[in-house]
Amino acid sequence: MTLRGQFALATLCAFVLAAIAHLAAVLAIPYLAEKDAFSRLRSTLSADRSEIIAAPGDLGTWLPYPDPDVALSTCAYTLEEGPVRVSARTGALFQSVSLHARAGGVFFAITDRAAVRGALDLVLMTRRQLDEALATEDPDEPSRDVRIVAPSREGLVVIRVLAAFPSQREEASEVAKSVSCTIDRE
Template sequence: MRRLVGSFAIALAAGLVLGGMTHLAIVLAMPTLAGNSAYDRHAAALAPGETRLLTEQADDGGVPFADPAVAMAVCAFDITDAPLRVSAPMPEGFGSLSVHGRDGTVLYSVTDRTAVDGVVSLIVMTRQQHDEALATGRGDEASQELRFVSPRMQGLVVVRALAAYPSGLPEARERAAAMECMGEAD
């Protein structure tokens, strides 16, 4: 009887450990396996270089539970062939620009504090493109542009503009929508 209870306890413990490991693996794999990611939705709907102003309604492709005082715009990128140039005018209050990988991971982020004359200029490129730009002497010509060597080839650039007061929301939306994303080949 004692041997039967011991065997049952070992089998139960092994089952719980195996079940826990399986559960953890499935939870961690879900973002990779999900087919309706933010990148998939926006990349399919946006032309290269096109910027879309996001809304707070989730049913039209916007952002669920978005802060109503923050205007957001997005553009999708693929830097496989050429670097991406981003130019985003920042609002008077707070603004930010972030680069996200295809899986949603934040790769790079800056705030309005890095703006020169009210505009954040960023070049997103691969390591090889960066090395080529330095080798051809193009690395020194744009001293007011930020450069980011991305570990991912595809993703999203998101700009956020905070409206300090409700009356400032139209201006914040206008500034967010004014973000330009262009491939260097364009």
């Protein structure tokens, strides 16, 4: 093969390898990123209460494009030690709870319209934990929990509370801070 032919072949190989490297990099970024929301909040994994990430009107948050009318708080969770129970009280303000898998995306979202008597309760579990819960459950007294199977073991619970007026900002922050995320041991 002439040198020119070798060069053309090498260039062709380079493009194919470049495409593979591109895809591998895009797929790997969520697992390698250090500035993603989960990595930033990893230190809060052991906390029992949600922590405010962006208070309404707070311009100093690391969250990109924060909504200044929304109090956003999170609980980082891991399902290693058991299912995680998320309990939120709802009030007069708009409130939503969404579940984000680490490196995955949103897999569940619910608003305060679904609250029963002012409470939103969710139990997050792996498929195996759900099977165990179903197997040990008393068939005459089925659980009333809203059980959600998480696609991965780690992730974030995100709570948004809307302060439509500046005077509601403090209340919105209080509501956002008061969500409990505890390991469910029965």
